[in-house]
Amino acid sequence: MRVRAAVLYGKSERLRTAGFGKRCERTHDGGSIMNIYKVLPDLSNERQMRLWHQGIRKQWSAEDIDWNAPRRIGGEKIRDQLGRVLTPVLTGEQSALYSVSGLIPILGHESKVPAQFYLTTWAVDEARHTELFARYFGRIDREPLSIRKFPAGFLFQSRIISKDPCEWLTGVLASESMAQVVSHELRDLDLDPVLSDICAGIIEDESRHLGFNHIYIEDQFRDMFAADPEGAETKAESLRARMDHVLEGVPPIINAIRDDMKDLGIDMDRVQDILDRVARHRLDKAIYSGKDRALGTKTSLAEPEIEASLQ
Numbered sequence: 469m470r471v472r473a474a475v476l477y478g479k480s481e482r483l484r485t486a487g488f489g490k491r492c493e494r495t496h497d498g499g500s501i502m503n504i505y506k507v508l509p510d511l512s513n514e515r516q517m518r519l520w521h522q523g524i525r526k527q528w529s530a531e532d533i534d535w536n537a538p539r540r541i542g543g544e545k546i547r548d549q550l551g552r553v554l555t556p557v558l559t560g561e562q563s564a565l566y567s568v569s570g571l572i573p574i575l576g577h578e579s580k581v582p583a584q585f586y587l588t589t590w591a592v593d594e595a596r597h598t599e600l601f602a603r604y605f606g607r608i609d610r611e612p613l614s615i616r617k618f619p620a621g622f623l624f625q626s627r628i629i630s631k632d633p634c635e636w637l638t639g640v641l642a643s644e645s646m647a648q649v650v651s652h653e654l655r656d657l658d659l660d661p662v663l664s665d666i667c668a669g670i671i672e673d674e675s676r677h678l679g680f681n682h683i684y685i686e687d688q689f690r691d692m693f694a695a696d697p698e699g700a701e702t703k704a705e706s707l708r709a710r711m712d713h714v715l716e717g718v719p720p721i722i723n724a725i726r727d728d729m730k731d732l733g734i735d736m737d738r739v740q741d742i743l744d745r746v747a748r749h750r751l752d753k754a755i756y757s758g759k760d761r762a763l764g765t766k767t768s769l770a771e772p773e774i775e776a777s778l779q
């Protein structure tokens with residue numbers, strides 16, 4: 469099928485009949501180019517479409533939280549501590565919103581429309597998480613630490629950002645896994661009903677994000693292994709190196725909040741250990757699932773025991 473494509477150069481527009489690429493390019497005043505290759509998007513990726521529908525159906529609002537629930541954390545000390553330990557959490561939520569939003573046009577540019585659909589819900593999730601923690605700082609009457617006072621959280625997030633969806637998702641795998649583990653710990657501690665409700669909601673959202681993360685990386689590696697097994701192995705190695713690089717950014721955060729977390733009842737060395745094992749395992753699982761689907765092999769990976777309790 470040949471499609472008509474509109475090309476805008478600055479303020480003037482001309483139409484052309486696109487050939488092979490079926491490409492619609494649009495620039496505004498010499499700005500960035502929007503590429504849409506098909507008018508009718510390919511929505512055949514069933515798993516990604518399923519997650520997109522789930523992502524829409526499971527939406528909730530910060531307004532659903534009972535912010536007037538009686539406070540259980542009246543003391544100055546515990547509120548100071550929560551202010552410090554929740555600083556990297558709020559930084560993480562805000563960075564996630566920033567990076568998910570940035571990936572949406574990139575996936576559109578690559579005609580990965582079901583993934584693009586899903587990321588619109590992911591962005592809403594991270595916006596909600598950002599709002600929840602921002603409001604929670606109001607509840608405890610504390611301010612998060614500044615970037616200058618607590619650079620580790622910001623530097624960790626900087627390691628994650630990438631315009632390559634697979635690279636970004638690898639870094640995100642580390643940060644989402646950390647959010648998941650810390651949310652479990654805080655929910656189980658049950659320090660404050662509002663914080664527990666926030667964490668319970670976030671755990672559900674994060675499990676969708678991790679689900680998408682797996683499916684997307686698996687699909688990419690299925691295609692890469694089918695087309696170029698050697699290139700796929702090289703890419704897999706580069707993602708493992710990226711995971712190492714991102715995880716190396718975690719200890720400075722842990723060190724900064726270890727004592728406060730210990731006082732609150734959370735062992736951060738345990739969190740670090742779980743994170744190291746779970747994040748690397750999840751990346752390998754996605755890569756090998758893609759490889760197995762492309763080559764008809766069956767790779768068995770030992771699952772970290774903790775994985776089951778995080779589901």
Ligand SMILES: [Fe+2]
Nearest residue numbers: 561564594597
């Ligand atoms: Fe989040």
Ligand SMILES: [Fe+2]
Nearest residue numbers: 564644674677
């Ligand atoms: Fe998330």
